[in-house]
Amino acid sequence: MEYVHYSVMAQEILQYLVPPADSEATMVDCTCGEGGHTHLFLSTYPMLKVIGLDRDATIQQKAIERMKEFSDRFIPRNIWFNDFFDQGEDQVYDLILFDLGISSFHYEESQRGFSFRKDEALDMRLDESASISAFDVVNGYQEERLADVIYNFGEERYSRRIARAIVERRKLTKIATSEELASIIYKAVPANYRYGHIHPATRSFQAIRIEVNRELDRIEPALRGAIKALKSKGRLAVISFHSLEDRQVKWLFKGMAEGDDPAIRILTKKPLVPTDQEREENAASRSAKLRIIEKR
Numbered sequence: 027m028e029y030v031h032y033s034v035m036a037q038e039i040l041q042y043l044v045p046p047a048d049s050e051a052t053m054v055d056c057t058c059g060e061g062g063h064t065h066l067f068l069s070t071y072p073m074l075k076v077i078g079l080d081r082d083a084t085i086q087q088k089a090i091e092r093m094k095e096f097s098d099r100f101i102p103r104n105i106w107f108n109d110f111f112d113q114g115e116d117q118v119y120d121l122i123l124f125d126l127g128i129s130s131f132h133y134e135e136s137q138r139g140f141s142f143r144k145d146e147a148l149d150m151r152l153d154e155s156a157s158i159s160a161f162d163v164v165n166g167y168q169e170e171r172l173a174d175v176i177y178n179f180g181e182e183r184y185s186r187r188i189a190r191a192i193v194e195r196r197k198l199t200k201i202a203t204s205e206e207l208a209s210i211i212y213k214a215v216p217a218n219y220r221y222g223h224i225h226p227a228t229r230s231f232q233a234i235r236i237e238v239n240r241e242l243d244r245i246e247p248a249l250r251g252a253i254k255a256l257k258s259k260g261r262l263a264v265i266s267f268h269s270l271e272d273r274q275v276k277w278l279f280k281g282m283a284e285g286d287d288p289a290i291r292i293l294t295k296k297p298l299v300p301t302d303q304e305r306e307e308n309a310a311s312r313s314a315k316l317r318i319i320e321k322r
Contacts, residue, residue: 032062032130032307032308032310032311033062033063033066034125034127034265034300034304034308034310034311034314035265035298035300035304035311035314035316036062036063036066038298038316039063039123039263039265039316040066040067040070042261042263042293042318043067043121043123043261043263043318044261045071045073045074045120045121046120048073049073050073050074050075051071051073051074051075051120051121052074052075052076052077052118052119052120052121053067053074053075053076053077053119053120053121053122053123054076054077054079054110054119054121054122054123054252054255055067055076055077055078055079055123055125056079056107056110056122056123056124056125056248056252057079057080057107057123057124057125057126057127058078058079058080058086058089058102059080059085059089059125059129059131060085060088060089060092060129060131061078061088061089061092061093061100063123063125064076064078064089064093064100065092065093065096067121068093068096068099068100069096074099075099075100075101076096076099076100076101077101077102077103078093078100078101078102078103079103079105079106079107079110080102080103080104081104081105081106081152081153082132082152082153082154083104083154084136084154085129085131085132085136086102086104088131089102090102106153106244107124107244107248107252108243108244108245108247108248108251110248110251111247111248111250111251111252111254111255112247112251113251114254115254115255116254116255117254117255117256117257117258117260118255118257119252119255119256119257119260120256120257120260120261121260121261121262122252122255122256122260122261122262122263123262123263123264123265124248124249124252124262124263124264124265125265126241126245126264126265126266126267126271127265127267127310127314128140128235130310132152138150138151139160139203139204139207140204140231140235141204141231142204142205142207142208142211142225142227142228142231143208143225144204144205145203145204145205146203146204146205147161147202147203147204148160148161148164148201148202148203148204148207149161150234150235150238150239151238151239152239153239156238156239158238159238160234160235160238161200161201161202163175163234163237163238164192164196164201164207164234165196165200165201169189169190169192169193170189172189172192172193173185173186173188173189173190175233175234175237176188176189176229176230176233176234177233178233179232179233179234179236179237179242179270180229180230180231180232180233180234180236181229181269181270182229182230182233184214184215184216184219184226185230187214187215188210188211188214188215188230190214191210191211191213191214192207192210192211192214195210204231207227207230207231208225208227208231211226211227211230212225212226212227232268236270241271242270242271242274245271245274245275246274246278249262249264249274249275249278250278253282253289253290253319253321256321257321258321258322259320259321260320260321261293261318261319261320261321262318262319262320262321263316263317263318264316264317264318265314265315265316266314266315266317267313267314267315268313272297272315272317275317276297276317279292279317279319280292282319283319288322289321289322290319290320290321290322291319291320291321291322292317292318292319293318293319293320294316294317294318297315297316297317298315298316298317298318299314299315299316300312300314
């Protein structure tokens with residue numbers, strides 16, 4: 027079954043990220059994915075150029091195909107966003123967008139074991155050339171380290187039980203697929219935890235994915251570099267999907283907006299969240315939070 031791709035909080039982002047009138051502005055879509063937000067901006071603003079970043083070459087090719095009609099204004103870059111902004115550029119971009127969520131493509135099409143609802147090889151790499159995969163984390167980490175990953179990056183209360191169950195199982199045979207891992211986690215947690223509002227493997231899968239891709243390590247350096255690279259009065263928006271991401275964004279923005287010579291102005295005192303209609307149409311948007319700043 028073909029999935030439907032949604033661009034989360036698209037109208038709110040369009041409302042706040044407006045390029046200067048009558049100028050050839052440049053925007054950086056730091057998590058371009060299949061190009062939903064990028065396509066929206068290119069079709070709305072005929073003079074805007076968008077640099078679309080993504081480390082996953084497979085999904086980036088989808089964006090390139092989608093953006094054929096805008097090929098003169100779309101510049102794809104196969105790079106992590108923190109590496110892109112690690113170039114020391116100063117005041118060169120008008121608009122910058124970070125959508126920190128994982129694309130529907132990765133869950134539904136990539137066949138890399140992102141989803142606990144599928145029977146796929148345990149991989150979870152966004153960068154397929156990376157040396158460490160989910161298979162290595164699940165089958166190679168010592169029990170304590172594995173439990174720490176699941177607790178710290180998944181905020182999973184039963185992290186110790188889950189890690190112990192994984193280690194016991196892999197003594198018999200390597201854990202090779204997402205379905206196997208989900209089954210082990212399901213059986214490891216208490217019975218009353220199996221029937222909550224989310225699947226009991228949700229937090230553990232999130233944690234392992236974050237560990238594999240070093241997702242949280244990339245956010246702060248990328249945001250600092252991005253703010254440096256913004257022009258004065260340029261705007262930056264971040265969509266986060268869980269508290270670990272949002273806390274980093276919130277406190278970094280707060281720190282940079284304070285003091286005698288603040289670097290930024292926070293435009294969203296409280297994060298914006300999806301409308302009820304968007305939540306109904308796109309369940310993946312339910313946990314989204316949008317924070318926006320303007321460079322002074």
